[in-house]
Amino acid sequence: MKQNLFKTDFFSAEKRKNRTGTVLCCFLLILGLFVGGCSAPEKNTASSEPSAPEVSEETDSSATESEDSSPENSDSETSASEDSGSSEEDFDFSQTFDLKVPDPAAGENPRILFAGNSHTFTNNLPDMFKEVVIGMGRQCEVQELSEGYYTLTQFADTSDELGAALNQKLTDENWDFVILQENTNDAFSYAEENMLPAAAALDEKIRAAGGQTALLMTWTPKDGAGIMSPELVQSVLAENTMAVAENLNSLLIPGGIGFMRSLEQYPQIELWAEDGMHPSPAGSYLAACTAYAVIFQESPAGCSYTADLDSETAAQLQELAAGFLTN
Numbered sequence: 001m002k003q004n005l006f007k008t009d010f011f012s013a014e015k016r017k018n019r020t021g022t023v024l025c026c027f028l029l030i031l032g033l034f035v036g037g038c039s040a041p042e043k044n045t046a047s048s049e050p051s052a053p054e055v056s057e058e059t060d061s062s063a064t065e066s067e068d069s070s071p072e073n074s075d076s077e078t079s080a081s082e083d084s085g086s087s088e089e090d091f092d093f094s095q096t097f098d099l100k101v102p103d104p105a106a107g108e109n110p111r112i113l114f115a116g117n118s119h120t121f122t123n124n125l126p127d128m129f130k131e132v133v134i135g136m137g138r139q140c141e142v143q144e145l146s147e148g149y150y151t152l153t154q155f156a157d158t159s160d161e162l163g164a165a166l167n168q169k170l171t172d173e174n175w176d177f178v179i180l181q182e183n184t185n186d187a188f189s190y191a192e193e194n195m196l197p198a199a200a201a202l203d204e205k206i207r208a209a210g211g212q213t214a215l216l217m218t219w220t221p222k223d224g225a226g227i228m229s230p231e232l233v234q235s236v237l238a239e240n241t242m243a244v245a246e247n248l249n250s251l252l253i254p255g256g257i258g259f260m261r262s263l264e265q266y267p268q269i270e271l272w273a274e275d276g277m278h279p280s281p282a283g284s285y286l287a288a289c290t291a292y293a294v295i296f297q298e299s300p301a302g303c304s305y306t307a308d309l310d311s312e313t314a315a316q317l318q319e320l321a322a323g324f325l326t327n
Contacts, residue, residue, distance in 0.1 A: 091235035093260040100251050106296050109139045116181025117150040119218050123284035132292045135305030151183040152198035175211035184218050191240035203248045214251035217241040219259040222276040234260050253294050255287040266316050289321035
């Protein structure tokens with residue numbers, strides 16, 4: 001694993017945004033606005049994974065993470081405000097991304113497992129993805145393990161109830177693809193400390209199970225976080241998730257970048273739910289179409305399944321997802 005490369009990429013991103021302590025301090029002060037699924041909505045009990053144990057969503061990781069928050073001070077708030085304008089211009093969401101291609105390619109009926117939190121189970125993203133696959137004339141088997149607030153660190157912990165369930169899935173069964181969705185707070189603030197080692201541990205098991213790891217990049221809250229704009233929050237999420245994916249040589253599903261492209265090209269499409277953090281049906285549909293494009297290396301344009309969206313909106317989101325294909 002290219003640990004040194006990751007540190008170089010991660011800390012250069014930190015330096016470029018002057019976030020070493022400054023923005024992080026401000027971010028921790030407003031953790032209540034967005035913790036990996038944030039205040040998770042009620043989970044849809046019609047899960048694709050019937051054997052997943054029920055875990056109370058009251059297990060909120062923000063309780064321990066908030067202990068690290070620093071007192072507010074005007075200097076850090078001022079410097080973060082001054083930096084936010086220039087930082088968000090540094091990341092070009094419209095650039096061409098050279099995303100890793102599945103190797104081997106997806107077969108006729110791949111087995112795909114989703115593991116994540118409320119960003120995954122809101123609107124039943126795994127089932128929506130399967131419907132997109134069917135709507136494109138293909139087949140796949142999809143299962144899901146998800147719970148509110150969950151982090152990849154918890155999923156990698158075999159003493160955790162859901163972590164033990166995932167471990168059993170990965171050791172007892174073979175998978176073609178496992179899509180991992182990290183808690184947004186860990187992806188933003190603790191990518192090197194938490195996300196990378198947890199993803200690496202899971203990736204090792206996924207490869208042993210014959211599968212390929214795909215990291216699902218989440219999206220910024222609609223209004224950003226405190227003094228930080230949505231563009232700045234998403235740029236950090238993008239850089240950190242891309243660095244982890246590069247380190248693991250894993251697939252990357254750039255969901256959050258897709259959100260930013262949609263905001264630029266189709267601002268009339270509402271991608272967030274009323275809470276401003278979880279995805280709306282349109283947001284989940286965009287993520288599902290993007291996952292399809294990455295996994296199957298095929299444009300979802302023309303998909304017959306539209307998730308009850310109007311045909312124009314569905315077509316626009318399909319084209320946005322297709323924009324991540326370079327071949």
